[in-house]
Amino acid sequence: MAWTFKSALAALLIAGLAATAFGADDPIKLRQETMKAIGGAVGSLVKMVKGETPFDAASAKAALATVATKAQGIDIASYFPAGSDKGETKAKATIWSDPDGFKAALAKLQTAAEQQEAAPLASIDDVKKALGALGGACKSCHDTYRENKS
């Protein structure tokens, strides 16, 4: 009896730990989901610029708002805590060896996203401009702080 209780407790404990490791508060998952949402929003703007979807100011604005909100939400302490370079991640060790550079790359995205969200959006040319500004920020961070292997 005592043994059964103990092993049930152990199983619960293991399940609890597993939930922590793979659940929503896993920083790797958290940042990958956030990046996916940012990537999806940017992707919808790319489609517009390519003419795959018609220009629509309201949905372009909404996509830019998503990028701005998600980018603002990234705080390095919880999305990139020390030790989260291990596992299913493409985050490079440079994030932790060059924290100031990484902080600057993140700030660049946050500023660009905020500016583009606030900028007038009247035509497809404005979507192109916004994409150019955001794309530069994505690329400069990914080039230095993300593994290129796909």
Ligand code: HEC
């Ligand atoms: C401050 C640095 C930084 C900026 C700026 C940045 N990213 Fe990322 N991004 C990363 C890192 C680091 C990863 C890898 C995360 C991991 O695997 O843990 C990543 C991963 C991704 C992924 C893959 C997510 C997945 O499914 O695993 C996408 C998509 C993405 N970024 C899109 C974007 C787009 C679009 C922008 C610009 C609008 C952007 N990122 C800006 C650092 C950045």
